[in-house]
Amino acid sequence: MLIEDLPVDRTLITSLAHLGFTETTQIQAEAIPVAVAGKDLLASSKTGSGKTLAFLLPAMQRVLKTRALTKRDPRVLILTPTRELAKQVYSRLRLLVSNTNLKSTLVLGGENFNDQVKQLDKDPHFVVGTPGRIVDHLKKGLLHLHGLELLILDEADRMLDLGFAEQLKAVNEEANHRLRQTLLFSATLGHAEVNEFAGELLKAPVRIAIGEENQQHSEITQRFYLADNLNQKEKLLFHFVQQESNKQIIIFVATRKDTERLSTVLNEKGLSSIALHGDLSQSSRNQIMDAFSRGKEQILVTTDIASRGLDLLNVSHVINFDIPKHTEEYIHRIGRTGRAGATGDAISIIGPKDWDNFKKVESFVQQSITFDRVEGINPKFKGLKPVVPQADKGNKKGQDKPKVAQKKKPKNKGSINKTFHEAEDVGFAPMRRKKKTDGPIDTDEES
Structure with a gap:
């Protein structure tokens, strides 16, 4: 599928064209229309398949084209298992929001807590982070997710393997309302704990599996x-x-x-x-x-x-x-x-x-x-x-x-x-x- 055929705003198509994107990968072609339609998604694809763009574009589309539920809460939260992956996702997001008035911030463990508080006080539309530090801010009342519209879990299998199940449940409870959409990406849909966890977080999700984990x-x-x-x-x-x-x-x-x-x-x-x-x-x-x-x-x-x-x-x-x-x-x-x-x-x-x-x-x-x-x-x-x-x-x-x-x-x-x-x-x-x-x-x- 050509990038220009995706069901997203022309501003995003133009930004992608300037970045050199002309065609979608398979996971992008299948996942983006589902996510843009507002459905929960449970997806898997091999590494290097372009899944980051598969969830960033629907997130951008939602924030650009729909009214916010609250004035101050983040509209999109993206969680990753490691700092390095969070930075990679954040760098892609920054490229997409560069021609807009949308604000984003990165919240990671091991970095200055007070600096993160200052960034959260600016009411960012997007927050990218790791589960442990996000929950730290939630517990101290420095971050609220009552108006969260889109929760994205990248490499959910890895987060569960690293023992972040309790933190993910805490995020889910804080943002648990009927208007929230959830996108969950995993290396495989055969991961038993991922499937059990998806049953708690997702509502009638569309399942997409591109290739196998091996x-x-x-x-x-x-x-x-x-x-x-x-x-x-x-x-x-x-x-x-x-x-x-x-x-x-x-x-x-x-x-x-x-x-x-x-x-x-x-x-x-x-x-x-x-x-x-x-x-x-x-x-x-x-x-x-x-x-x-x-x-x-x-x-x-x-x-x-x-x-x-x-x-x-x-x-x-x-x-x-x-x-x-x-x-x-x-x-x-x-x-x-x-x-x-x-x-x-x-x-x-x-x-x-x-x-x-x-x-x-x-x-x-x-x-x-x-x-x-x-x-x-x-x-x-x-x-x-x-x-x-x-x-x-x-x-x-x-x-x-x-x-x-x-x-x-x-x-x-x-x-x-x-x-x-x-x-x-x-x-x-x-x-x-x-x-x-x-x-x-x-x-x-x-x-």
Whole structure:
């Protein structure tokens, strides 16, 4: 569908044309008419599909073309799971309202509370924020939602996974009136908690599912490499980051500690690298993302804090130095490249400690994965093969044991020697126990 055919005000069509938009994506073509008609919406689409515009345009249309319910309350509230995604949404919104008299503000955890109070006192039409900080303002009576007309939940599945259910319920109760419209976007409509939550918030919603959560990105080439240990993983990483075809690269690791360590090593090798993780202050994170988005740094080493919402058009490669613990994050990670019709490369390095998570990813994407090799790097690790436990023949209750001559065991001592499958309730061949990770997986929870 052409942008000009959308059922929205011509002012918005003109703004989109100036921004270079001519055609809609599938989620935009299906979701915008439904939302503009005032119906509640429950929608899913893969990352990079253009869903931000799919809810911002109906929000703009509503505020421009209908009378406000109250004089002071925000008319539209957009909630996201992380600060980074909220900033991404807010930047798109600012572009759309730039030629209007509409006001908007950004309300995030980790930033100056009093400055946010001053912005809320200006009676913005749009508020974009994270659940924790929005509820903080609600509890202190600094924000009221009795006149809220449109509630938008972006990546609702992620918000629920991060434990924001109570905050979302508090927002729903504060803005619970019959004239409110709700748009809920999720990575998948198969998320049980999302469906249950949608039943509480939405009224007879229209359901739209564009593709599946595990749908592959046709614009992204995916490659997988095996490694024996950490040293070999680093050799593979250095090989990939020094290719001449690289533009910007995002390297995903499992722990906050490794972001700093790898970034330091890359800088020592003469590469331009910067680390991002949830332990950094908000101002530091802002500076890091600003430097990377403006091309001042070539490589961003990060935890899953940067796996969603960031729309960086110059990222040519994503490298999974560690395979994510949560399988859906794999799709979101690789979706940081191949944006806006460009092509991208996603490289995953799998060592023995990654194997279980890798097999979950392979099952999740529903395809058999083959491994590539780099000349001069020859891992011995070929993966951990499942073993089929052998039945203990003759040990079944009521059956006699095979008559085999054996020494008598001392009575009443108990046996301390157990078979591997009796001692370890696992389905893979014995191996050394894994060391604990250096720290928890970064979830970037808001306060």
